[in-house]
Amino acid sequence: MEDELTKEELAFLASQGLGAADVFDARYYSQATWFRLIKEAGKTVALGSPCRKGRHRLRSRKGHCVQCDTKVLAFAGRYDLKQYLYIAGSLRARLIKIGVCRDLGQRIRQICAERHGDARDWEVIYAVKIERAGEIEERVLARLGRYAIDSQYWKNGFLQQSTELRRCSISLALKAMSAEIEGKDYDTATDWRDKSAYEFD
Ligand SMILES: [Zn+2]
Numbered sequence: 001m002e003d004e005l006t007k008e009e010l011a012f013l014a015s016q017g018l019g020a021a022d023v024f025d026a027r028y029y030s031q032a033t034w035f036r037l038i039k040e041a042g043k044t045v046a047l048g049s050p051c052r053k054g055r056h057r058l059r060s061r062k063g064h065c066v067q068c069d070t071k072v073l074a075f076a077g078r079y080d081l082k083q084y085l086y087i088a089g090s091l092r093a094r095l096i097k098i099g100v101c102r103d104l105g106q107r108i109r110q111i112c113a114e115r116h117g118d119a120r121d122w123e124v125i126y127a128v129k130i131e132r133a134g135e136i137e138e139r140v141l142a143r144l145g146r147y148a149i150d151s152q153y154w155k156n157g158f159l160q161q162s163t164e165l166r167r168c169s170i171s172l173a174l175k176a177m178s179a180e181i182e183g184k185d186y187d188t189a190t191d192w193r194d195k196s197a198y199e200f201d
């Protein structure tokens with residue numbers, strides 16, 4: 001797939017946390033056919049015919065140009081797919097982070113590099129793979145709303161506001177997460193046996 005994409009398209013995908021592996025080649029199918037096939041293939045983006053406005057070729061599962069409107073993609077990526085919902089902790093910052101990602105190893109390297117909470121010692125302590133992870137993440141964060149802290153981090157050269165950090169214990173975070181995933185279908189990906197070091201006040 002990578003050979004079929006231009007340098008610009010690959011750079012765009014990278015900016016959205018995606019790669020060539022997330023792209024379905026829809027160019028040789030009718031719309032009705034690729035709408036079905038892209039779901040079966042579990043891909044996020046279609047390589048299709050050029051859009052009218054910018055001659056872009058990358059489209060959402062619903063056929064919208066994702067380069068003209070990146071919101072389309074943010075929504076699809078965060079809400080539609082089965083992803084990891086995780087709780088990470090930093091002993092140095094004494095903070096908990098709730099998040100969603102497609103690749104746990106890659107994400108932990110990223111949050112350490114971006115120095116969330118000014119720390120580089122983040123570890124994923126608990127993670128599940130679940131449908132609509134983005135939506136559940138927001139509910140877990142809301143449950144822990146009163147533990148929110150203001151923090152900024154660097155991403156692609158820009159200072160960003162972090163909304164996913166909480167100053168609370170791992171037990172509280174787990175309780176909030178359990179309340180939201182209970183009764184849903186999920187696979188446990190990570191579950192540290194001894195979480196006691198992360199029982200922050
Ligand atoms: Zn476009």
